[in-house]
Amino acid sequence: MMRAVTLAALSALVVLMIGASLLVGYAPLRPGPALAALFGQGDPLTVIVMQDIRLPRACLAAVVGAALGMSGAAMQGLLRNPLAEPGLIGVSGSAALGAVIALQTGLAGAFALALPLTALVFAAGAVALLLLLAGSRGGSLTLILAGIAVSALAGALTSLVLNLSPNPYAAAEVVFWLLGSVADRSMEHVSLAAPLILAGLAVLALTARGLDALTLGEDAAEALGVSMARLRLQVLVGTAAAVGAATAVAGAIGFVGLVVPHLLRPLMRARPGALLAASALGGAAMVLAADLAVRLILPDRDLKLGVVMALIGAPLFLHLIFRTRKELA
Amino acid sequence: MRFGAALAIAGAVLGVPAWGAPARVVSLNVCTDQLAHLLAAPGQLISVSALAHDPRSSAYADALADIPANGGGAEEVVLLEPDLILAGTFTTRATVEMLEGLGHEVALFPPVTSLSQVTEHMARMGALLGREDAARNLIAAFEAGLDRTPPLPDGPRTLLYYPMGSTAGRGTLADALMEAAGLTNIAAEMGLSYGTLQLEQAVLAAPDLILTPAPYARPTRATDLPGHPALRAVAPLRRIEAGAAWSCETPALLQAIADLRALAEDAR
Numbered sequence: 001m002m003r004a005v006t007l008a009a010l011s012a013l014v015v016l017m018i019g020a021s022l023l024v025g026y027a028p029l030r031p032g033p034a035l036a037a038l039f040g041q042g043d044p045l046t047v048i049v050m051q052d053i054r055l056p057r058a059c060l061a062a063v064v065g066a067a068l069g070m071s072g073a074a075m076q077g078l079l080r081n082p083l084a085e086p087g088l089i090g091v092s093g094s095a096a097l098g099a100v101i102a103l104q105t106g107l108a109g110a111f112a113l114a115l116p117l118t119a120l121v122f123a124a125g126a127v128a129l130l131l132l133l134a135g136s137r138g139g140s141l142t143l144i145l146a147g148i149a150v151s152a153l154a155g156a157l158t159s160l161v162l163n164l165s166p167n168p169y170a171a172a173e174v175v176f177w178l179l180g181s182v183a184d185r186s187m188e189h190v191s192l193a194a195p196l197i198l199a200g201l202a203v204l205a206l207t208a209r210g211l212d213a214l215t216l217g218e219d220a221a222e223a224l225g226v227s228m229a230r231l232r233l234q235v236l237v238g239t240a241a242a243v244g245a246a247t248a249v250a251g252a253i254g255f256v257g258l259v260v261p262h263l264l265r266p267l268m269r270a271r272p273g274a275l276l277a278a279s280a281l282g283g284a285a286m287v288l289a290a291d292l293a294v295r296l297i298l299p300d301r302d303l304k305l306g307v308v309m310a311l312i313g314a315p316l317f318l319h320l321i322f323r324t325r326k327e328l329a
Numbered sequence: 330m331r332f333g334a335a336l337a338i339a340g341a342v343l344g345v346p347a348w349g350a351p352a353r354v355v356s357l358n359v360c361t362d363q364l365a366h367l368l369a370a371p372g373q374l375i376s377v378s379a380l381a382h383d384p385r386s387s388a389y390a391d392a393l394a395d396i397p398a399n400g401g402g403a404e405e406v407v408l409l410e411p412d413l414i415l416a417g418t419f420t421t422r423a424t425v426e427m428l429e430g431l432g433h434e435v436a437l438f439p440p441v442t443s444l445s446q447v448t449e450h451m452a453r454m455g456a457l458l459g460r461e462d463a464a465r466n467l468i469a470a471f472e473a474g475l476d477r478t479p480p481l482p483d484g485p486r487t488l489l490y491y492p493m494g495s496t497a498g499r500g501t502l503a504d505a506l507m508e509a510a511g512l513t514n515i516a517a518e519m520g521l522s523y524g525t526l527q528l529e530q531a532v533l534a535a536p537d538l539i540l541t542p543a544p545y546a547r548p549t550r551a552t553d554l555p556g557h558p559a560l561r562a563v564a565p566l567r568r569i570e571a572g573a574a575w576s577c578e579t580p581a582l583l584q585a586i587a588d589l590r591a592l593a594e595d596a597r
Contacts, residue, residue: 026527045563049529052559167545169492184494184528186558300525302493 003274006267010281014062017288021058022050024295052186059190060182061291062284064250067197067242068092069283070276072257074204075127077211077272078235079134081143082262082320086243087254089143090150091126095240095247096177097154098122100161102248104170116196120244126150127236140324179306180251182291189249200242201280207234208273215272253306255313256283262316350459351412351434356381357401357424358417360577361438363389364450365415366396367467367579368460376409385545388573388581403427413457443505447471447578467580474583481511484593485537488515488564490555492542494525503575506582510589512538528554532563538596539566540589565596 022038023031029046037046038055068086075084086092102108102118133146158177162170210231213221218228246253260282261275268275290308297303354369355376356362362381365374366389379398384390399405403424406414411433416425418439429435436457441447448468455464489496489503497503498516501523507514515534516526526534541555560566571588574581 025529027529027533045533045535048532048559048562052557052562053528053532169545172493184554184557188558300527302525 003268003271003278006264007278007281010264010278010285013285014281014288017285017292018058018062020292021061021288022054024292025049025054026295026299053184056185056187056190057182057291058288060185060193060250061288063190063194063197064182064246064253065256065284065287066201066280067246067283068253068256069260069286070201070204070280071239071243072283073261073272073275073279074207074211074235074239075257076261077207077214077275078131078232079143080214081134081140082265083140083143083258083317083324084130084134085255085258086123086239087252087256088151088258088317089126089130089147090154091123091130091239091243092180092247092252092254093151093154093158093178094126095119095123095244096252097158097161098244099248100158100173100177104161104165112192113196116193116245116248119248120196120240122154123244123247124236124240126154127239131232131236175304176251178252179304180247180253180309181294181302181305182250182287183294183302185249193245193249196245197242200238200240200245203234203238203241204276207231207238208276210234210273211276212271212273215270251304251306253287253309255309255317256286258320259309259313259316260286262320351457353409353411354413354415354458355399355406355409355411356415357399357406357420358415358438359386360417360440360579361415361436361454362393363387363577363579363581364438364454365458366393368451368454368463369458370460373458375411376406384573385543386573386576388571388577388579388584390573403431407431407433415454415457441502441578442500443502444475444509444582447582450578471580471583474580475509475586478510478583478586478590480509481590481593484511484513485596486515486518486535487512487538487540487593488526488531488534488536490526490531490539490541490560492554494527494531494554496521496524496526498522498524502582506575506585506589510586510593512589512593528557528559532559536564538593539564540569540592541566542572543568543570567592567596 023034027049029049033042033046034050036042037050040047072085075086076082098119098121099115102115107118108115129150130143130146134143155178159174162174210221210226213224213226214231222228261279264278264282265275268278287305290305293308294303294305352373354365354374356365356374357378359378359380362377374396376399377393377396378401380386381393382390382398387393399409401421401424406428414428414433414435416435416437418437425435425437438450441450448471451464451468451471455461487507496516498514498519498521504514504517515536516524539560569575569588571584574585
């Protein structure tokens, strides 16, 4: 009951946030004409602003948030560790590296899906490395240390590739790939990322039963008929597809996958399976809210989404580490 | 006396610098590279910046290809034993101070922001190089060129849209060129100088024409922005193919003005 109410409330919140995201922008448009313009009515310039600028931005923020939130919940469920998060442990950073390499080598122009697929391959590499290092018990220390190493390496290589680019704007681009943004993206970007993200979310949704069973321990889960190898593969593929595609168009946005499952876990009575859907909705609402903050706080300074997310996420991360340390002591 | 006059005449014919003029000139800035090249006697300009050879930033890249490039580091410049160093006011401060500290003469040129400044710089460069006559000829040709192309009457309201949404309004050379070509600059109309314009604001300004620089070989998100579908839906989008002609105080500016007029007429 509680879970159903929470899911309904989160859905309503996402709808509300999409509405707010469409109505708040750099140009002051009145809500009435703005909504009419969304359906192609009224002043042609307002129609362009609504349909070609604000709509793709809201859509992208929602799907990217859903991808990050659900991936975070799935990884935390699989590793049984609240610190596993695509941004923190270098999955987003590796995906960004893949995207930058695809763009700078010209591979992205080869065929439509080349950009998100390259990001996906790099994200998969990072997830696989982490599963290997953290092992089945998911020790916090190993996970965090491996995450630091993978993030740092991916960030450094991203900067290197951009520094070597002949394009003088490439250096300024480092900030985008390390912090992320959904500003001024078009429907082309949405159509590039959304199918892969949705496919990734669908794969992750399949893991709900397995993750619930896993709370009893691996042996108990196997006894309940859950194949651990298959579960790991599903989380790996789903996370790589969702985070890879999201990062390919919006850069590496951190902390969403950490904050959202953490906030929603008590409401979901600590059932990782149910937490998946809730985290997808919560992630969408959170990224939409952060993107609204970007536009409301410093409208003319091109504040990056990742900055706002880190301001929310980093203190919480410290709090989690503090609590984990106490539990270990 | 007569010998001196004969030498001066011979010098003018052969294009050697006048007495007391610097014999070894090193330039560290892409604009001083080009201006010095146009005015210097053969062999007087011995080194230019690396950008001088890049056709994206230098309108005289082909002509400058024979002059070796320097990397702009103080150490490298000192070893060239220059008599005069030309730099921009945005050249690395530390390098300029180091060179001055070592007793070198460094002439700094600020970026030009108006057409009258263009001729001032030409005259100043002529005096520095001891090539006043060449400078007078260059200025006369430039002014005659400006008179030949009067501004278009009733030109389009134009948005200059650079990567990352930046634009150039009042008090910029780009604005002066647009004015000379008869185009109305939307950024100047909005009271902006150098600044950024959000995509939404750019669309709602309802431009008749949008001008963007030609894209670089390796795409980035920043250089993608002027290609956003929302801009393409508002007004014809034209690329400025010869962007190098736009930035420095050389007669290539006349080409930039002619290109602007052609783009404006083409977009009607």
